[in-house]
Amino acid sequence: MNIQPIHTDADLERAFARMEQLWTAEEGSEEADELEVLSILIEKYEDKHYPIGPSDPIEAIKFRMEQLGLTNQDLEPYIGSSGRVSEVLNRKRGLSLNMIRRLHHGLRIPYESLMSDAAA
Numbered sequence: 001m002n003i004q005p006i007h008t009d010a011d012l013e014r015a016f017a018r019m020e021q022l023w024t025a026e027e028g029s030e031e032a033d034e035l036e037v038l039s040i041l042i043e044k045y046e047d048k049h050y051p052i053g054p055s056d057p058i059e060a061i062k063f064r065m066e067q068l069g070l071t072n073q074d075l076e077p078y079i080g081s082s083g084r085v086s087e088v089l090n091r092k093r094g095l096s097l098n099m100i101r102r103l104h105h106g107l108r109i110p111y112e113s114l115m116s117d118a119a120a
Contacts, residue, residue: 001030011045015045058091060110061075068107072086079095079099
């Protein structure tokens with residue numbers, strides 16, 4: 001095992017190539033350990049150089065609607081009247097704390113996704 005820190009995108013590409021070679025390593029083997037260490041190094045490098053910003057609450061709601069095959073009308077128990085649902089989905093009204101709670105409990109949308117500043 002010859003693992004080195006990832007400092008550049010070229011290092012990252014080499015790490016990905018090696019990771020691909022190790023992908024089917026048998027659990028408990030030296031190769032599996034190397035795969036685990038590489039994944040940690042890659043994650044750390046990507047978090048530092050390619051951070052992902054907070055999710056957009058409205059996009060999170062729309063994604064969950066698509067997953068569950070829901071319509072705007074199906075959101076009324078969580079958000080309110082059809083007009084209010086439309087305002088929220090069109091970004092004309094922000095999510096209230098009660099809406100966030102109901103969406104989290106009813107549709108299992110993570111609080112982190114619903115409480116981003118992008119909702120306002």
